[in-house]
Amino acid sequence: MKDNETGKRTKNGRNAAGSRAEARRATEDAILKAAETVFxxxxxxxxxxxxxADMAGLPKANLHYYFETKEALYRRVVERIFNIWLEAADVFDAAAGPAEGIGAYIDAKMEISRRHPNGSKVWASEVMHGAPVIQDYLETTLSEWTEGRATIIRRWIAEGKMADVxxxxxxxxxxxxxxxxxxxxxxxxxLNGGKxxxxxxxxxxxxxxxGIVLRGIGVSET
Incomplete structure (x- = not known):
């Protein structure tokens, strides 16, 4: 009997902890979406x-519980869209050639533009203003990522799979x-009739x- 009671308490404790974690993730996600819009x-x-806080429907004190400063929240917004872009580029690493790699990358990036337009706008605005907050991202992570994808593209060129660009x-x-x-x-x-x-x-x-990009680099679409 005691073992059963202990098991129930443990299970209930895990459920409660899981619920709290889910609630925290949901609140943080709401904050990030609101922050994307405002930024x-x-x-x-x-x-x-x-x-x-108003956009997220939260007291300001709750917002500061998750993010102590505006800069910390801003960097998190930038990190999120940047990491989403990086994940979209994973197709490069496993692709047999440019038709698959670049084609899938275009699909993924355009879908991100559709689903996360505000994140992209925040990034664009930051860079157009000289990247005062995220210059370290440009000099490290973005630079390394770019060189890694450029190496793959050079390999495809050397293998005769695409034009020398x-x-x-x-x-x-x-x-x-x-x-x-x-x-x-x-x-x-x-330009789409307001829709x-x-x-x-x-x-x-x-x-x-x-089609335009692949034909332009001498690649037949898959």
Whole structure:
């Protein structure tokens, strides 16, 4: 009997701990989404912790419990979109060639622009202002990632799988094109009759971008 009671207490304790962890993750996610929106609209200088707390529907004190300073929250927002982009680039490492690697990368990056437009806008604004908060990311993680993908592209070129292009300029073009759908979403919606792109239009956009890029580097689409 005691063993059963102990087991129940342990199980209940684990359930309670799990529920608290889930609640914490949910609250943190709500804060990050609110912060993305506020930073995208007001910039780092114009954003305040009160505005972010209001957007998240939380007391300001609760916000400070998760993130002590505005800069800490801002860096977390930037980290999140950057890590999402890095995960999207994993296709490069396992791809047999540029059709698979670059094609899948374009799909992933455009989907991120669709689902995380504010994160992309925060990143773009930060970089356009000289990256005063995240310069260390550019000099370390981004630099290392870029060189790693450039090495893969050079290998594909050496194997005769694609045209001889400058890997860095190809990557810059991929970033500019895919992130345009997030950073200039208002312009795209305006040109689309004032409406967001439908699922079918997103699929068509992905196919168009892939076709243009792959043909431009001498690759047949898979």
């Amino acid at each position: 995208a609209e007001a910039g780092f200088g114009g954003a305040t912790m009160q505005l972010i 400058d890997p860095r300029h190809l990557l810059y073009m991929l970033w500019a094109t895919t992130q345009h759908y997030a950073d200039f979403s208002h312009q795209i919606e305006t 967001p792109l439908t699922d079918a239009q997103w699929d068509a956009a992905k196919a168009s971008v892939k």
